[in-house]
Amino acid sequence: MANRYNLMELMVCVAARQLEDGKTAVIGTGMPLAAAMLAQKTRAPNLIIMFEAGSIAPQLVKLPLSVADSYTMTGGLMLSNMDETMATCQRGVVDYTFLGGAQIDMYGNLNSTMIGTDIQKPKVRLPGSGGANDLASLCWKTLVITPHDQRRFVAQVDFLTTPGYLTGPGAREAAGLPAGTGPYKVISTLALMGYESETKRMCVESLHPGVTVEDIRANTGFEMLFADNLIITLEPTDEELDVLRTQVDPLGLIIGKRST
Amino acid sequence: MSDGEMNTSMGTLFSPPDVEGARQFFAAKSRVLTDKLMSVSEAVTQFVHDGDYFSSGGFGMIRISTAVLHEIVRQRKKNLGFAGHTSTHDFEILAAGRCFDRCDVAYIVGLEVCGLSPQARRYMESGAVQVTEWSNATLGWRLKAAAMGVPFLPARALLGTETFKYSAAKEILCPFTGQKLAALPALYPDVSVIHVHRADVYGNAQIDGISVADWDLARASKRLILTTEQVVDTSEIRRTPELTQIPYWLVDAVCHVPYGSYPGNMPYEYYLDKEHLNEWLEAEKDVATLDAFLQKYIYGTQDFAEYLALKGGEEHLAELRAREPLQRG
Numbered sequence: 001m002a003n004r005y006n007l008m009e010l011m012v013c014v015a016a017r018q019l020e021d022g023k024t025a026v027i028g029t030g031m032p033l034a035a036a037m038l039a040q041k042t043r044a045p046n047l048i049i050m051f052e053a054g055s056i057a058p059q060l061v062k063l064p065l066s067v068a069d070s071y072t073m074t075g076g077l078m079l080s081n082m083d084e085t086m087a088t089c090q091r092g093v094v095d096y097t098f099l100g101g102a103q104i105d106m107y108g109n110l111n112s113t114m115i116g117t118d119i120q121k122p123k124v125r126l127p128g129s130g131g132a133n134d135l136a137s138l139c140w141k142t143l144v145i146t147p148h149d150q151r152r153f154v155a156q157v158d159f160l161t162t163p164g165y166l167t168g169p170g171a172r173e174a175a176g177l178p179a180g181t182g183p184y185k186v187i188s189t190l191a192l193m194g195y196e197s198e199t200k201r202m203c204v205e206s207l208h209p210g211v212t213v214e215d216i217r218a219n220t221g222f223e224m225l226f227a228d229n230l231i232i233t234l235e236p237t238d239e240e241l242d243v244l245r246t247q248v249d250p251l252g253l254i255i256g257k258r259s260t
Numbered sequence: 261m262s263d264g265e266m267n268t269s270m271g272t273l274f275s276p277p278d279v280e281g282a283r284q285f286f287a288a289k290s291r292v293l294t295d296k297l298m299s300v301s302e303a304v305t306q307f308v309h310d311g312d313y314f315s316s317g318g319f320g321m322i323r324i325s326t327a328v329l330h331e332i333v334r335q336r337k338k339n340l341g342f343a344g345h346t347s348t349h350d351f352e353i354l355a356a357g358r359c360f361d362r363c364d365v366a367y368i369v370g371l372e373v374c375g376l377s378p379q380a381r382r383y384m385e386s387g388a389v390q391v392t393e394w395s396n397a398t399l400g401w402r403l404k405a406a407a408m409g410v411p412f413l414p415a416r417a418l419l420g421t422e423t424f425k426y427s428a429a430k431e432i433l434c435p436f437t438g439q440k441l442a443a444l445p446a447l448y449p450d451v452s453v454i455h456v457h458r459a460d461v462y463g464n465a466q467i468d469g470i471s472v473a474d475w476d477l478a479r480a481s482k483r484l485i486l487t488t489e490q491v492v493d494t495s496e497i498r499r500t501p502e503l504t505q506i507p508y509w510l511v512d513a514v515c516h517v518p519y520g521s522y523p524g525n526m527p528y529e530y531y532l533d534k535e536h537l538n539e540w541l542e543a544e545k546d547v548a549t550l551d552a553f554l555q556k557y558i559y560g561t562q563d564f565a566e567y568l569a570l571k572g573g574e575e576h577l578a579e580l581r582a583r584e585p586l587q588r589g
Binding site: 030051052053054055061062065066067068069070071072073074079080081082083086089090109113119121122123124125128129132133134137138159160161162163166172176177178253254 | 321348376387401404420471
């Protein structure tokens with residue numbers, strides 16, 4: 001059983017299972033893209049994928065390198081523009097957005113702008129919001145996929161680029177963000193997390209095989225909650241792995257090159 | 261809904277939403293049908309000035325005008341303002357030339373799955389560039405406000421975040437519903453460049469596939485340079501007017517640049533050259549190797565055609581054509 005799959009493959013498979021068939025999703029670059037493509041090729045063939053650059057409802061045949069490249073447009077229903085995708089989110093039509101993140105806190109707030117304290121002279125300059133702030137503000141449910149360690153799961157993000165539940169219950173609505181929107185799931189190298197409905201705090205729902213509660217605590221910079229009915233994440237199926245390796249990412253751009 | 265205090269932002273507004281000034285400018289801009297075909301070198305000399313606020317169409321490494329970006333570096337333009345909207349390889353080129361000193365940021369420094377640009381990071385971490393933060397939708401909607409000729413558009417993004425705090429947006433209350441909104445000031449770039457699939461010599465231009473924010477960018481920009489894969493007769497534009505996104509009176513220069521988005525992707529034409537994009541990232545790791553790299557490909561070349569020749573010319577470009585998944589018809 002050992003080495004039947006690697007952590008990247010596990011994350012992408014778990015992520016793909018969170019997207020329900022027949023729903024709409026705006027997908028970010030990298031690992032979220034691989035997850036959406038795997039979902040479309042397995043349990044969610046009617047997943048309506050949208051890209052912020054303007055491609056609407058493509059049938060993905062190969063992993064795009066950019067959320068705007070030609071591979072986002074194959075088999076599409078409509079090739080539009082950024083205004084169309086973002087306005088569609090603002091209108092309430094988009095169920096999911098799926099993002100990567102540099103830092104995340106217990107309320108699901110994300111930092112992809114900088115490490116440091118001075119925005120005019122940061123220690124590490126990162127890309128900034130891109131479409132993340134818009135998508136996490138305007139789509140109904142936000143999913144995040146990210147490696148799990150102390151540098152990423154932090155008590156306080158260096159810069160609040162993209163809104164999670166901000167400071168807790170009611171904060172999004174008070175800020176003026178659309179009611180009923182917010183963080184939904186986080187898929188990490190260690191676990192699948194959701195958010196507790198009362199406190200809006202991040203809460204582990206399932207531990208990946210071989211991971212302990214202690215591992216989570218040791219790799220998280222804030223107090224993580226754990227579901228009462230904590231379960232073990234289902235391993236990737238042979239079918240999921242096969243589709244992922246042969247159709248979604250045969251070059252190993254996201255899941256890594258396989259050592260044979 | 262709106263009991264909370266109103267928050268204020270502290271970012272610098274690099275380009276004011278001067279709708280009256282813009283109306284005067286556009287009223288005076290010539291609408292005479294003239295042949296605007298010229299070289300990239302002439303277009304950049306004539307229309308891009310030190311200190312201008314500049315914007316680049318397409319999406320970072322998709323349908324970008326690499327030829328104009330290289331020429332801006334080659335002519336050593338300085339102190340530009342830059343709209344860092346979906347900017348990846350375009351940002352990387354201008355950061356290598358240290359051409360801008362202020363930037364409206366939506367997406368910069370990264371090249372999506374290809375990683376972060378070491379030179380863009382060094383430049384942005386040096387303190388040499390003043391930044392104001394936005395997001396892809398809100399910076400795009402600033403262009404839409406300008407394209408509509410209104411001083412701002414309201415949006416429901418940015419709110420509650422430090423992206424708002426370091427933007428130059430303002431929180432307002434909706435006069436109808438009382439809801440909090442982010443007011444996004446119109447952005448009128450002094451000069452922009454857009455790479456298109458086909459244009460006539462006057463500047464009537466067509467884009468195939470997604471247009472990102474270029475419909476609004478073309479209309480918001482005071483001066484507009486087009487580079488085009490193909491120069492076609494006006495009769496061809498008139499035969500397929502449903503494909504036209506840019507009418508000629510918006511345009512100041514038309515430059516014929518086949519493979520003009522290389523090493524970026526041009527949908528329906530050629531796919532991106534990931535190997536060369538990696539070569540950029542590799543060269544940037546060290547300032548000395550970057551200097552040699554820029555000397556070889558930009559400062560040491562006369563024009564974009566010479567760069568294409570250095571990168572393997574027709575033979576290599578034919579390979580990239582074969583890699584393109586989208587087919588017409």
